[in-house]
Amino acid sequence: MNKFMQVLENVLLPVADKLNNNRYLTALRDGFMVALPLIIFGSIFVVLANLPFLDKLIGKDAYATYQSALGPASAATLTIMGLFVIIGIGSKLTEHYGGESLYGGVAALAAFLILTPQTFEGVNGVIPTSSLGAQGMFVGILTAFTAAELYRFFTQRGWTLKMPNGVPDAVARSFSALIPITLTLSTFLIVRIIFEYLPYGSVQSFVYDVVQAPLTSLGSGLPATIVAVLLIQVFWFFGLHGQIIVNSVFDPIWYALANENLQAFQAGEELPHIVSKQFIDSFIVGMGGSGMTLAVILGIFIIGKSRQMKELGKIGAPAGLFNVNEPIIFGLPIIMNPLAFIPWLLAPVIVAVFTYFVMATGIVPPPTGVIVPWTTPTILNGALATNSWQGGVLQAVNIFIVFTIWWPFLRLMDKQYYELERRGEGSTDVNKSA
Amino acid sequence: MVRILLACSAGMSTSLLVSKMKEAAESKGMEAEIWAVAQDKAFVDMERADVLLIGPQMRFMKRKYEEKAKDYGIPVDSIDPVSYGRVDGKSVLEKAMDLIKK
Numbered sequence: 299m300n301k302f303m304q305v306l307e308n309v310l311l312p313v314a315d316k317l318n319n320n321r322y323l324t325a326l327r328d329g330f331m332v333a334l335p336l337i338i339f340g341s342i343f344v345v346l347a348n349l350p351f352l353d354k355l356i357g358k359d360a361y362a363t364y365q366s367a368l369g370p371a372s373a374a375t376l377t378i379m380g381l382f383v384i385i386g387i388g389s390k391l392t393e394h395y396g397g398e399s400l401y402g403g404v405a406a407l408a409a410f411l412i413l414t415p416q417t418f419e420g421v422n423g424v425i426p427t428s429s430l431g432a433q434g435m436f437v438g439i440l441t442a443f444t445a446a447e448l449y450r451f452f453t454q455r456g457w458t459l460k461m462p463n464g465v466p467d468a469v470a471r472s473f474s475a476l477i478p479i480t481l482t483l484s485t486f487l488i489v490r491i492i493f494e495y496l497p498y499g500s501v502q503s504f505v506y507d508v509v510q511a512p513l514t515s516l517g518s519g520l521p522a523t524i525v526a527v528l529l530i531q532v533f534w535f536f537g538l539h540g541q542i543i544v545n546s547v548f549d550p551i552w553y554a555l556a557n558e559n560l561q562a563f564q565a566g567e568e569l570p571h572i573v574s575k576q577f578i579d580s581f582i583v584g585m586g587g588s589g590m591t592l593a594v595i596l597g598i599f600i601i602g603k604s605r606q607m608k609e610l611g612k613i614g615a616p617a618g619l620f621n622v623n624e625p626i627i628f629g630l631p632i633i634m635n636p637l638a639f640i641p642w643l644l645a646p647v648i649v650a651v652f653t654y655f656v657m658a659t660g661i662v663p664p665p666t667g668v669i670v671p672w673t674t675p676t677i678l679n680g681a682l683a684t685n686s687w688q689g690g691v692l693q694a695v696n697i698f699i700v701f702t703i704w705w706p707f708l709r710l711m712d713k714q715y716y717e718l719e720r721r722g723e724g725s726t727d728v729n730k731s732a
Numbered sequence: 733m734v735r736i737l738l739a740c741s742a743g744m745s746t747s748l749l750v751s752k753m754k755e756a757a758e759s760k761g762m763e764a765e766i767w768a769v770a771q772d773k774a775f776v777d778m779e780r781a782d783v784l785l786i787g788p789q790m791r792f793m794k795r796k797y798e799e800k801a802k803d804y805g806i807p808v809d810s811i812d813p814v815s816y817g818r819v820d821g822k823s824v825l826e827k828a829m830d831l832i833k834k
Contacts, residue, residue: 314792328772537813539741539789542771613819617748624745628788629817673744 307536314538322443323546325391329442330549332386333379334669340376341669343368344564348666348685376560378430379553380438384410387442395450401475402446408479409445409486410438413493413501429502432557436510437502439550445482452478510554517551518571520654527582527646534588535642537633541588552578560667563685569664572657576665580683581653582646585676585693585700587623589642590649592676593700594626597708604715620673630711637714641707645700652699653692662688736766736828738811739774739797740787749811752821753828764825775800782806783831785824788813807831 317323347368353361375382385403392402411425414434418424428434457477461470489501498504516522526548533540545552556574563569586592595618598611614625632638657664665683674682676697680689736753738746746768757764769777771790774797778784783806784797791810801808809831815823 311792318792319796537788538792542741622744624787625817625819628813631817633813
């Protein structure tokens, strides 16, 4: 067993390193981070604008007025989140190359807008917000990568205007960005013109049909979700931060799905997807942290006889309430622990499948697309994410499922520790005894 | 005065460790500035630290940190998983001091 683990670790560590050090994936992750405060701001106002029962309390007309008063908060942030992600990616990638990050960001934004249709239902000079949000997300990501690369290419070629000495620094910088930006944006203009003569009509609809729609429909399915969840668990089992590694690949898909749900939610339509960013964040991770360890803490309090377990419970519980669970993962320990392997891998997958079917049958509504910060305590985050009390109840049921799966394994671990302590060997590292 | 920087994905779990390390430093009568940040901020904060310790779950980033740390001439290491899990401030503090001395 130990040898097998050693081999796996030798495979996983370089994979994690590669994924985390890939400049495009890093820029993507950091780009989303730039947009995150705005997305959360917008999400809070979607929750406030859609408080359950409020329409019955204050009447239909007053409720409509209330909703339209709060509307701009999310319209200016969530609905057009693609724009912020693009600026984020463009500037972070440019920063990576040591360039002027702000120019990289705005060049990416302008490149994206050049590719975006500027008519809506026959009216010219109008950009439909739909193409600035979820629908434009993939064009936005690809554009931001390309724009930042071109901007770097032209800058490194030295095709810049050099100002004589004595010209203020800020002026010199804006002139030095002039030629690279002109060349970059001209390239995108040419691409746009070419696409107007092609059957697809625009880059937006081409990328949407050929890249985004197939990817998101794959990502919204149960098989891909199980693979993602399993990968997160396997990485963590070796003590590597599974979320960070797996999310860098899946986040664009999960965010796009979430935003499509949000648009439907705000329009009062049926939610199109079950799996989305919040499905993972609130129902797989948001119950004590990765692997839903709130149930494990509960188990420790109920079963724990050994000193090691009791101590761990005291350290782990307060952090676990806010979905921080490294004390449990490294302290139980879960990593590299053969006794923890089965429940650690099995529980999240079973919960994912169970949650999926409960939402598919409509007993619990799927997440609305509102972003709930990942440190929001369980039950509350499930209710907020689905805008329903059922979401909270489902989490309680899920915790019970995880608890049941862990029960026999936790008992075995506790018994082991207890025996060791009784024989006076103190708390011992199970890695050695296993 | 020693300055110890800790980093993990969001700076959440390492901040638990920070409070325990501060207690340990205090009981030894040491003057120490100990703080935790999210993974990206560590690249910036490294400038004013004597040592960087990263959570074991972020050890795949060690190489990247080490490259940057060369510029400031500070040591980087990942925290031992057992001490991390037990939130053992005392032993992590000792490790940090060992690294600085080297």
